[in-house]
Amino acid sequence: MIYTVTFNPSLDYIVRVPNLAEGATNRSEGQALYPGGKGINVSIMLSNLGYASKALGFSAGFTGREIERLLAENGCDAEFIPLHRGNSRINIKIKSGEETEINGQGPHIPSEALEALFQRLDACGPEDILVLAGSIPNSLPTDIYEQIMRRLRDRKTRIVVDATGDLLKNALKYHPFLVKPNAAELEELCGIRCDTMDKIKQGAIRIQQDGALNVLVSLGKDGALLIDRHGQFHTSPAPSGILVNSVGSGDSMVAGFLAGYLKEQDYAAAFRMGIAAGSATAFQEWLATKDQVLKAYQELQPL
Numbered sequence: 001m002i003y004t005v006t007f008n009p010s011l012d013y014i015v016r017v018p019n020l021a022e023g024a025t026n027r028s029e030g031q032a033l034y035p036g037g038k039g040i041n042v043s044i045m046l047s048n049l050g051y052a053s054k055a056l057g058f059s060a061g062f063t064g065r066e067i068e069r070l071l072a073e074n075g076c077d078a079e080f081i082p083l084h085r086g087n088s089r090i091n092i093k094i095k096s097g098e099e100t101e102i103n104g105q106g107p108h109i110p111s112e113a114l115e116a117l118f119q120r121l122d123a124c125g126p127e128d129i130l131v132l133a134g135s136i137p138n139s140l141p142t143d144i145y146e147q148i149m150r151r152l153r154d155r156k157t158r159i160v161v162d163a164t165g166d167l168l169k170n171a172l173k174y175h176p177f178l179v180k181p182n183a184a185e186l187e188e189l190c191g192i193r194c195d196t197m198d199k200i201k202q203g204a205i206r207i208q209q210d211g212a213l214n215v216l217v218s219l220g221k222d223g224a225l226l227i228d229r230h231g232q233f234h235t236s237p238a239p240s241g242i243l244v245n246s247v248g249s250g251d252s253m254v255a256g257f258l259a260g261y262l263k264e265q266d267y268a269a270a271f272r273m274g275i276a277a278g279s280a281t282a283f284q285e286w287l288a289t290k291d292q293v294l295k296a297y298q299e300l301q302p303l
């Protein structure tokens with residue numbers, strides 16, 4: 001089974017405001033509400049690609065109930081631990097000329113709820129994949145992903161970490177199966193200015209030396225780079241298309257990589273499926289369908 005964990009689920013409120021003016025009353029030209037949070041997006045994308053997963057996390061208040069309802073509507077199996085105070089966050093994504101995001105903090109997670117998640121994860125075994133993705137509420141320590149990995153150390157579960165800063169840094173020594181920084185996150189992690197392909201390669205090598213098995217660096221419209229666990233590099237430009245909404249493209253890339261890997265047991269195939277899924281999502285209003293991903297896959301340059 002693939003499990004995804006989203007400590008900080010959200011309702012993503014996407015508003016289109018073509019000429020956003022700060023300090024003025026702006027009127028939107030369109031809006032939409034989607035379930036969000038990185039692990040949740042990975043689960044939805046996996047489901048779109050035909051792979052079952054279980055989305056784990058925490059849910060609070062009316063927004064939490066709406067996230068769960070939307071997940072069910074999207075055919076996604078979720079098992080959220082209820083929090084009895086506060087509301088799951090609403091993240092605002094403003095689409096004007098540029099994409100501006102305001103992500104909320106998320107509700108407090110008490111220790112009993114955290115323990116309930118830990119116990120749920122104790123069921124993970126060698127056949128399972130666990131995706132730890134996204135930010136955590138302020139009340140949690142930044143070694144929380146590390147704590148989970150330490151607890152599962154002897155279970156041989158393959159663990160994917162998609163996070164920033166210390167959350168990710170602290171997890172590397174437990175040898176995650178996959179990490180997926182973007183270029184800015186890679187710079188922050190390895191302290192190298194990653195403004196050329198050579199420097200991105202150097203940065204990815206450093207993250208691998210720090211413990212990650214596969215390092216997938218997403219580069220937005222410029223595609224991606226993977227150094228796989230055998231030390232082999234894979235690079236590809238992204239398929240071309242019109243950017244509609246990049247929110248969730250990194251998560252789609254993680255889901256595509258896992259789907260490609262599970263299908264072919266091959267890192268080149270996983271990499272290509274990752275890029276296709278990431279780009280297909282960037283070209284849509286929300287997470288891409290399987291047909292849209294396969295179309296993007298066909299448009300990738302041959303190896």
Ligand SMILES: Nc1ncnc2c1ncn2[C@@H]1O[C@H](COP(=O)(O)OP(=O)(O)OP(=O)(O)O)[C@@H](O)[C@H]1O
Pocket residue numbers: 181182183217218219220221222223224238239240241243246247248249250251253274275276277278279280282
């Ligand atoms: N404008 C774009 N054109 C084509 N492909 C894109 C574009 N933006 C993103 N992608 C695809 O999606 C992948 C992931 O994008 P990106 O590097 O922006 O991830 P990210 O920063 O983790 O995104 P997010 O946090 O919004 O999910 C890229 O490697 C690429 O394949």
Ligand SMILES: O=P(O)(O)OC[C@@]1(O)O[C@H](CO)[C@@H](O)[C@@H]1O
Pocket residue numbers: 008010012035036037038041091103133134135136247248249250251
């Ligand atoms: O605040 P975090 O947890 O870092 O990111 C949350 C978020 O921006 O990530 C997803 C896109 O990757 C969105 O669905 C969600 O709103």
